[in-house]
Structure formats: C-alpha cells, structure tokens
Amino acid sequence: MKASRPTLALGQESLEKYKEVNRKLFKDQLTNKDLFFLAVGFGVHFNARVEKFEKSNTGPRTELTDDDLYLLLAVAFDEADEDEMLPDEQKRNEVAVQYAEGGIRLIYDLVTDKTEEHARTAFLREFQKTLQG
Amino acid sequence: MRIRSLDFQNFRQHRDLSVAFDSAESDFIVVHGENGEGKTNLLNGILWCFYGNEGDSKDPGNRSNSLVSRAAQDDVGDGQSVTVKVSVALDFSQGMTARIERRQVFQVGAKAAVPLGKSELSIVTSTDSAAADAASVSNPELWLDEKFPERLRQYFLFDGEKLDNFFSTAGTTETVEDAVLQITQVDVLTRMVERLETVRAGFENEVSAKSGNVSIRGLQKDLEILVEEESVIAEEIADRETQAAEFALEYQNIHTDIARLLEQTKDRSAYEAARATAAEQESSLVDLKLQHAIWAATQGHLSMLSGALRKSLKFVLKQREDGLIPAAIKPSAISELLTSETCICGSHLGENSSGRKSLEELLVRNQEINEAGETVIAFETALQGAHVLAKKVPSENADFSSRIEKLQAKVAESQDLVERLKKKVAKLQNGEDRLNSLQAVRAAKEKNAQSLADSRLKQTQKKSQIDEKRREFESALRKDSSLKEIAGQISFVDELLDLARQIFYELSNEVREEAESVLNKEFKRMIGKSDYIASVEISEGFKVKVFDNRGFEILGTLSAGESACLAFAFALALNKISGFEMPMVIDTPLGRMSPDVQTQVAGSLAQNTKSAQGIPPQQVILLMTGTEYNDEVRAAIAGRNPLGYRLNFDVRTSESHLEVV
Numbered sequence: 001m002k003a004s005r006p007t008l009a010l011g012q013e014s015l016e017k018y019k020e021v022n023r024k025l026f027k028d029q030l031t032n033k034d035l036f037f038l039a040v041g042f043g044v045h046f047n048a049r050v051e052k053f054e055k056s057n058t059g060p061r062t063e064l065t066d067d068d069l070y071l072l073l074a075v076a077f078d079e080a081d082e083d084e085m086l087p088d089e090q091k092r093n094e095v096a097v098q099y100a101e102g103g104i105r106l107i108y109d110l111v112t113d114k115t116e117e118h119a120r121t122a123f124l125r126e127f128q129k130t131l132q133g
Numbered sequence: 134m135r136i137r138s139l140d141f142q143n144f145r146q147h148r149d150l151s152v153a154f155d156s157a158e159s160d161f162i163v164v165h166g167e168n169g170e171g172k173t174n175l176l177n178g179i180l181w182c183f184y185g186n187e188g189d190s191k192d193p194g195n196r197s198n199s200l201v202s203r204a205a206q207d208d209v210g211d212g213q214s215v216t217v218k219v220s221v222a223l224d225f226s227q228g229m230t231a232r233i234e235r236r237q238v239f240q241v242g243a244k245a246a247v248p249l250g251k252s253e254l255s256i257v258t259s260t261d262s263a264a265a266d267a268a269s270v271s272n273p274e275l276w277l278d279e280k281f282p283e284r285l286r287q288y289f290l291f292d293g294e295k296l297d298n299f300f301s302t303a304g305t306t307e308t309v310e311d312a313v314l315q316i317t318q319v320d321v322l323t324r325m326v327e328r329l330e331t332v333r334a335g336f337e338n339e340v341s342a343k344s345g346n347v348s349i350r351g352l353q354k355d356l357e358i359l360v361e362e363e364s365v366i367a368e369e370i371a372d373r374e375t376q377a378a379e380f381a382l383e384y385q386n387i388h389t390d391i392a393r394l395l396e397q398t399k400d401r402s403a404y405e406a407a408r409a410t411a412a413e414q415e416s417s418l419v420d421l422k423l424q425h426a427i428w429a430a431t432q433g434h435l436s437m438l439s440g441a442l443r444k445s446l447k448f449v450l451k452q453r454e455d456g457l458i459p460a461a462i463k464p465s466a467i468s469e470l471l472t473s474e475t476c477i478c479g480s481h482l483g484e485n486s487s488g489r490k491s492l493e494e495l496l497v498r499n500q501e502i503n504e505a506g507e508t509v510i511a512f513e514t515a516l517q518g519a520h521v522l523a524k525k526v527p528s529e530n531a532d533f534s535s536r537i538e539k540l541q542a543k544v545a546e547s548q549d550l551v552e553r554l555k556k557k558v559a560k561l562q563n564g565e566d567r568l569n570s571l572q573a574v575r576a577a578k579e580k581n582a583q584s585l586a587d588s589r590l591k592q593t594q595k596k597s598q599i600d601e602k603r604r605e606f607e608s609a610l611r612k613d614s615s616l617k618e619i620a621g622q623i624s625f626v627d628e629l630l631d632l633a634r635q636i637f638y639e640l641s642n643e644v645r646e647e648a649e650s651v652l653n654k655e656f657k658r659m660i661g662k663s664d665y666i667a668s669v670e671i672s673e674g675f676k677v678k679v680f681d682n683r684g685f686e687i688l689g690t691l692s693a694g695e696s697a698c699l700a701f702a703f704a705l706a707l708n709k710i711s712g713f714e715m716p717m718v719i720d721t722p723l724g725r726m727s728p729d730v731q732t733q734v735a736g737s738l739a740q741n742t743k744s745a746q747g748i749p750p751q752q753v754i755l756l757m758t759g760t761e762y763n764d765e766v767r768a769a770i771a772g773r774n775p776l777g778y779r780l781n782f783d784v785r786t787s788e789s790h791l792e793v794v
Contacts, residue, residue, distance in 0.1 A: 025426050034431050041434030044441060070515030071438065077448065078441035086448075086508065117419065120426050127429045128534075130437050131527050 008036060008064075008072075008093055009055035011101045017108040024111045024119045033060040033068065036100055043103030044075060045130045050101040059097070072096040134280075134714040135160060135752040136179075137230070140220040143202040144181070145174045146782060146789040154776065160752040161739055161773040164791070165762040166780030171789035172756035173292075175780075176720045180290055182219040182235045184283050185252050201239050201246040204787045215239050215246060226714065226749070231258045231270075233277070281715065284315055288707045289715040293722035310675035312703075316711040317644040322637040329633060333626045336619050340610065349613060352606040359602055363595040366588055373585040378676055380578040385686035387571045394567070404554035411547035418540045425533040433530070435523035442520050449513040464499050467492050603627075644710060645671050651709050652677075656702035659737035660695060669699070677703075697726050698734055705741060708751065716752035717742075723761040731761060736769035743773055 010018065018035050022028050030038070036059065043049060069092070076087040076095040087095070110126055111119035137154060141147035154162055166172050177187045181200065205215045220234040237252035256270040256277070270276045277283075314320040341353060435442075471492055474482045482489040610620035649671040656669050656679075666687075670678045679688045679699070691699065701722075708717060722738070723731040744750040757766075777794035 026430060027423060029423075029427055030430055037434045038430040041437030045437035066511070067515045067518060070512050071435075071442075071519055073512065074441040074445040074516060074519075075438060077445050086512070117422070120422050123426055124422065124429060127433055128530070130433070131530055 007057070007061045008059040008097050008100070009057065010036070010059045010097065011050075011104075012054040012056040014053075014101060014104045014108075015056055015058060017104050021104065021107050021111055024114070024116050025107075025123050027116075031060075031063060033063045035104075036060045037068070037071075039100040039103035039107065040072070040075060040096055041103065041130075042106050043099030043101070044078070046103070046106055048102030048106050049095075049098045050105070051098050053101050055097070075099060134226070134716060135224050136221060136716050136718075136754065137224045138220075138222040139175070139179070140218070140222075141175075141178050142218040143205040143215055144178045144200060144217050144219050145202060146171045146787060147174060147178060148202040148204050148786075148788045150789070150791055152778065152791050154752075154754075159774045159776045160750045161742065161770065161775040162752075162754045162778070163757055163762060163770070163775050164754065164778045164780060165757040165759060165794075166782070166789075167759055170780040170782040172758075172780060173720050174789075175756060176290060176292075176718055178219045179221055179718060180286065182221050182233055183277060183281055183290075184286065185235065185254070200237070201241070202788070206241045206246055207787075209241055211241055211243055213241050214249065215241055228261045229258065230261070231256055231280075233273075282318075285711065285715075288312060288316055288704060288711070290718045291704075292720045294720075294724045309671065309677055309703075312707055313644055313648045313671070313675065313710075314641060316707045317640075319637065319640045319644055322633055322640065326630060326633045326637065329626055329630045333623060333630065336623045336626065340616055340619055340623075343616065343619075349606070349609045349616070352602065352609055356599065356602045356606055359595060359599045363592060363599060366592045366595055370585065370588045370592060373581055373588060374674065376581050377578070377585060378674065380574055380581060382686070382689060384571065384574045384578055386689045387567050387574060389681075389685045389687055389690055390567050391571065400554060400557040404551070404558045407547060407550045407554055411544065411551050414540065414544045414547055418537070418544055421533075421537055421540060425530075425537065428529070428533065432522065433526055435519055436526035438519075439523045442516055442523060445512065446516050446520065449509055449516065452509050464496055467496055467499075642673070645673070645675060647710050648706055651706035652702055655705045655709075655741060656699055658741055659698045659702050659734065669702075697730060698737070701734060701738060705738075714749075714751075716754065718754040718756070720756045721758065721761065722755050723757065723766065728763070728765060731763070732765040732769045735766045739770040739773035739775070 018032070018039075022030050022035055072095075073086060073092050076092040079095065080087060107123065110122045114122060135154070139150070139152050141150040144150075154160075164172060164175060180187050200217050201215055202217075209215055216236055216238050218234065218236040220232060223231045223233065225231070233254070233256050235252050235254050238249045239246035240249055254273045254277075256273040257267050258270055258276075259265070259267040311320070314323070337353065341350065470476060471482060471489060474489075476482055476488055480486070480488050482492070607620050607624060610616045610623070649669070652671065653669045657666060660666055665681060667680045667682045667684070670680070672678060677688065677699075678686050679691065681687045704717070708715065723734060726734060738753065738755075742751040742753050778791050779794050780789050780791055782789045
C-alpha cells in the first residue's frame with residue numbers, strides 16, 4: 001500500500017479536550033499523533049466509537065508514518081468479515097477518527113475537575129485496567 | 134521526746150491494743166497493714182488523746198459516737214455504757230516521763246453510742262523513768278499546750294498524702310510562712326501586735342467619745358482618713374507583691390522551658406533534612422508518574438489495539454496459505470547469483486543447469502506478485518513490529534509500577550519521619566511562642582515592679598504623714614488636761630507596737646534563714662542529686678525557690694517524687710527548727726509516689742532522722758500500706774534497724790491486733 005498522508009479530522013468540540021488532556025496528564029509533552037493514537041487505543045479498547053460528530057480541519061497528517069497507517073488499517077480491518085479484503089483508505093480514516101473521538105471523550109472525563117496529580121493517577125489506574133483484560 | 138507506749142481501749146477497731154516501743158531497739162517504727170485494718174485510727178487515736186478531736190484527719194468519721202468499738206457496743210447491749218480510753222506514754226530528755234490519757238464514757242443506744250459528758254484528760258508526770266515521784270498535772274490542757282501545741286500538730290502528726298499542700302499553687306507563701314512562724318512560735322508576736330492595735334483603737338475611740346475639743350476631733354478624723362488611705366495602699370502593695378511573685382515564677386518557668394528547648398535544636402536540623410528528602414522523593418515520584426503516563430500513552434495504545442493486530446495477522450497468514458504472499462526472497466540477490474553463475478552452496482549455475490532454471494522460474498513467479506500482495510507483506514511487517522512492541526507493554530508497565538511502588542514506600546517512610554520530627558520541632562515552635570511570652574511577661578513584670586515601687590513610695594509618704602499627724606494629735610491631747618492620761622497610754626502602746634514589730638521582723642527573718650538552711654540541707658540529702666539541684670531558698674516573702682545548677686528556678690518543673698521529697702524535707706526542717714523534739718507519726722507517707730521515689734524517700738527519711746553528732750535520733754512512726762512497705766522500701770530502711778509491726782483486722786470480732794514482725 002502506498003502511504004498517503006491524510007488529515008484524520010478530529011472532532012471540532014474535542015480539540016480543547018485534546019489540549020486539556022495533554023496539559024494535565026502529560027505536561028504538553030505529547031505530539032498530536034501520540035494523543036490521537038492514545039485516543040484510538042482507548043476508543044477501541046472500551047468500544048467507545050462515535051459515528052456522528054462535527055469534524056474540524058485539524059488532525060495528525062504529516063507526522064504519520066507507514067507503520068502508523070497500517071496500524072489504523074488493522075483497526076479498520078478489525079470490524080471486517082474474515083474473508084473480506086483490506087479496507088480502503090477512506091474507510092480506514094473514517095473508522096480511526098470515530099474511535100479517536102470516543103476515546104478522547106473517555107480520557108477527558110477522567111481528567112476533568114481534577115488536579116494534575118489526581119488526573120494522572122486516574123488515567124494510570126484506567127490504563128492498568130486495559131492490561132488486565 | 135519519744136512515744137514509749139500506746140494503749141487503746143474500745144477506740145474503733147482497736148478494742149484492746151497495747152504496744153511498747155522499746156528505746157533500746159529502734160526509734161524508727163513501721164506499722165503496716167491494708168486499708169481498713171486500723172493504721173489511720175492509730176494516728177486518730179493519738180490525736181484524740183492529745184486534743185480531744187481528730188482534726189482534719191482523712192477519716193471522715195469525726196463524730197464522737199464513731200469512736201466506740203463496734204465489738205464493745207455489741208457486747209454490752211443497749212443502754213449500757215462503754216468507756217473509750219487512749220493512753221500515750223512519753224519519754225522526755227533528761228529522764229522525765231509523762232503519761233497522757235483521755236477517756237470518754239458513751240451510752241450505747243440502738244442506733245448510736247452517745248457520749249456522756251465531756252472527755253476527761255489526765256496527765257501524770259515523773260522526773261525519772263521509775264516514776265517514783267509520779268504526780269498528776271493540775272492543768273493538763275495547759276501542760277499539753279506547752280509540750281504539744283495543737284496548732285503545730287499538722288507538722289508532726291499528719292497524713293503523708295497531704296504533705297504536698299505546702300507547695301500547692303494557691304497560698305504557698307502563706308502556708309510556708311505560717312508553718313515556719315507557728316513552729317517557732319514567732320507568730321505569737323503577730324497576735325501581740327494585733328492585740329496592741331486593738332487596744333490603741335480603743336483608746337482613740339475613748340478620745341473621740343470624751344473630747345469636746347473640735348480641733349482634736351478634726352485631727353483624729355484626719356488621722357483616720359490617712360490610716361484608711363495607707364491601708365488601701367498597703368492592700369495595693371500586697372496585690373502587686375502577689376503579682377510580682379506570680380510573674381517571677383512564670384518568667385522563670387518560661388526561661389527554663391526555653392533553655393531546655395534550645396538543647397533540642399538538633400531536632401530542627403534533622404527535621405529540615407527529612408523534609409528536604411521527603412520533598413525530593415515526592416518530586417521524583419511525580420516525575421516518575423509523568424514518565425509512566427507518557428509511556429502509557431505512546432506505547433500502551435499498542436496493547437489496547439492488540440485484538441485488532443491479532444485479527445489482522447491471522448488474515449495475513451491466511452493470505453500466505455492461499456499463496457497470495459510469496460516466500461520472503463530478494464529478487465536482486467537471485468539476480469546476483471545468476472550473474473555470478475555460482476550458487477551460495479557452491480553449485481555451478483550454468484546456462485542449462487537445473488539450479489539456474491529453478492532460480493529463473495522463481496524470479497518469474499516473484500514478478501507475478503500483484504499489488505495486493507505487496508500491500509499485505511508491508512502490512513504484515515508493520516503488524517509484526519507493532520505486535521512485538523505490544524507484547525512488551527505489560528512487563529514494561531509492571532516495571533514502572535514496581536518503581537513507583539518502591540518510591541511511594543520511601544516517600545511514606547520519609548513522611549512518617551517528618552511527622553515524628555515535626556512533633557519534636559513543634560515544641561521548638563512552641564519555644565518561639567514561649568520566647569514571645571517571656572518578653573510579654575518581662576514587660577508586665579517590669580511594669581508591675583514600677584507600680585510596686587510607686588506604691589511603696591506612696592506608702593512611705595503616707596506613713597510619715599500619719600506619724601506627723603499622730604504627733605500633732607498626741608500633742609493636742611497632752612495639751613487638753615482631760616485627755617492627758619489617755620494620751621500617755623496611747624504613746625505607751627505606740628512604743629510597744631514599734632518594739633513588737635521590730636522584734637517580729639528580726640525574729641521572723643532569723644527563723645526563716647534557719648528554716649532555709651535546714652531545708653536546703655535536708656532536701657539535697659533526700660533528693661540525692663546535688664549536682665543538679667544547686668540550692669533551695671526561702672525568700673523574704675517566705676516563698677520557697679529551688680534553683681538548678683544553671684541558676685534557673687525549677688520549683689514548677691520538679692517531678693512528683695522530687696516535690697514529695699521537698700515536702701518531706703520541709704517537714705523535717707520544721708521539726709528540727711521547732712525545738713520541740715516531737716516524734717513524727719506519718720500516715721501513708723509514700724502513698725502518692727512511684728516505686729523508685731518511694732524507695733529513695735524512705736531511705737532518706739531513715740537516714741536523716743537517725744542520731745548524728747551527739748543529737749539523739751528523732752522518733753518516726755510510719756503507718757504504711759502493703760504497697761508502700763514493699764521489698765525495696767524494706768531494703769532502703771534496713772540500715773535504720775526499724776521495728777516492724779503488722780496490723781491484722783479480724784472480721785469476726787471487728788477488732789484489729791498488732792503483731793511484731
């Protein structure tokens with residue numbers, strides 16, 4: 001597959017959530033790509049896909065590597081039938097941003113109204129749960 | 134003076150008790166028994182014999198009918214009489230002896246035994262122990278008042294648990310002053326002064342009644358006003374002196390606290406170091422948690438996507454099985470082999486060789502791989518890489534968690550240390566507060582001292598005004614022929630008053646200094662810490678002060694045991710300066726002390742009352758409970774060769790018996 005460099009459009013209302021999560025949990029040390037994949041991970045693990053939401057013009061693009069795109073492809077393929085071929089680029093992107101939207105909302109709920117330290121503790125506790133099952 | 138024997142008849146549980154303390158044996162006597170077996174009633178019996186009452190004995194039953202033995206009442210029946218008798222035989226120095234006996238007849242009734250008339254006191258004395266010239270004393274009460282003044286009994290015949298009252302917070306100065314002046318009988322002068330003042334007032338009233346001279350009445354009125362004003366100033370001075378004493382004590386206590394707290398400054402360094410360590414560890418913990426969170430975000434998401442990765446890899450494997458994905462070969466490497474005409478195994482790859490043909494077929498098939506196949510291969514590579522990373526996530530997470538847990542344990546440990554040190558340091562903080570208090574007290578103390586000085590100056594001025602007015606008054610009296618005689622009498626009383634006041638001042642200072650000297654010596658001997666306790670003083674205001682070797686006043690910080698020792702030393706000092714040579718009978722002497730202090734005090738008491746340098750031993754009778762008279766206390770007083778008695782109460786007969794141990 002030739003890697004394209006798409007804009008994975010984030011939810012308009014979630015842009016501030018990404019910023020808040022990055023500030024409180026990671027002291028602004030994560031890139032947009034890191035945050036996007038974290039949101040996708042949470043969205044997939046907790047099955048928190050949001051199909052309809054207002055999209056923005058912002059999202060990870062140039063920083064995405066081929067491996068990143070293949071990972072998103074795996075996410076999209078996860079819902080395909082056994083004998084189906086690999087999803088196309090549009091489908092891949094659509095599925096990824098929907099999971100990311102659900103994921104960022106979950107993470108934001110963990111950190112909202114908490115101090116940095118408490119937010120981080122809550123995030124790590126939730127992360128530990130993902131490893132247990 | 135010593136008690137030679139005691140005889141009790143029908144006195145409470147001592148229905149028939151007789152004991153002789155043979156002087157050849159010992160003057161240090163211990164009577165021990167449990168509560169209710171009659172120890173306190175031995176003391177009460179002696180008090181009743183001497184004074185006809187039991188005073189402020191701790192036994193609340195200070196009623197005459199309760200004196201009668203229950204067993205005796207039961208034996209005689211209602212309407213019959215029972216005689217209660219207590220007899221105390223005394224030996225004085227130079228061979229004189231005396232037997233003091235008090236008896237009281239009671240009529241036994243259904244509910245109580247009623248005293249019939251007053252108790253009778255009789256005393257028989259003799260100038261030698263054989264009593265060859267025994268004679269009854271005609272006025273036994275007067276005789277007793279000379280030998281055993283009732284007002285002094287609290288210093289010789291007392292409940293040991295009340296000893297610390299001498300130094301209780303309220304009225305300490307008065308208590309000590311009263312004790313020293315009473316024991317030396319200097320207080321008689323106080324009463325004399327009071328009496329003379331009353332007499333003088335009577336004369337002045339007489340002048341007022343008899344005199345028709347207006348100017349004399351005016352002078353008398355002026356004098357009265359001045360005296361009244363002086364008495365107000367005197368009250369002010371007394372209040373300020375009390376305040377000054379309180380300020381001084383508070384100031385010294387704070388000063389002592391500060392000195393002690395300063396010694397603990399090393400705790401502050403330890404506290405600061407522990408706080409710095411804890412803060413550093415806490416900061417490291419925050420950093421580590423941040424690292425963990427960042428790692429979880431950048432690596433952990435692979436673990437969350439592991440389900441999708443597995444499914445995709447399964448798909449790729451199926452593609453391989455279906456032949457869509459070729460074996461992993463490199464076409465360029467095969468082309469190189471064909472160009473070199475030599476296989477990696479060394480076989481010749483000539484034009485028509487089978488090996489060459491196989492490789493050429495392989496290249497052809499490889500070229501047939503379609504675009505989908507390339508994608509799947511690339512997909513597989515990416516998935517494999519992600520899968521490897523995802524598999525590492527749990528162990529790396531466990532590593533982070535373990536490091537965090539260890540650091541958290543260290544933080545908890547440090548915080549615990551900080552808390553422990555904080556409590557110590559809080560005292561230092563308290564020390565800073567105490568320093569502020571010290572400054573406040575010092576300011577108040579100085580202000581009070583200034584007011585006191587002002588009041589004293591005012592008093593001096595007022596007194597000189599009074600003297601002047603009095604001279605004027607007396608001069609006017611002398612000029613009036615009808616009042617001449619009274620004037621002379623007033624002058625005489627004034628002279629006596631001056632003299633009595635002067636003598637009182639000199640004597641009270643003398644006995645105070647003597648009491649101080651003996652108390653100092655007795656307390657230091659008793660406390661056994663002469664390197665710590667520097668001195669004990671009784672100030673001019675009769676305030677007892679204890680100084681440590683740094684010059685700090687430490688009365689307020691003495692331990693319970695040290696306070697008890699001070700009180701005992703004071704009792705001994707009173708005894709020694711009294712000149713009465715009275716025996717000491719102490720009930721529950723060690724009751725409120727810890728075991729080690731009991732041992733120390735008992736040992737000191739035994740040591741300090743034995744004969745020394747030609748002075749005969751002082752007789753001491755200790756009435757102890759079993760708890761007080763323990764093995765350690767026995768060992769401590771063994772050197773004094775004590776006479777031991779045990780009281781046993783027989784519940785069947787309601788009588789106590791004394792047996793020699």
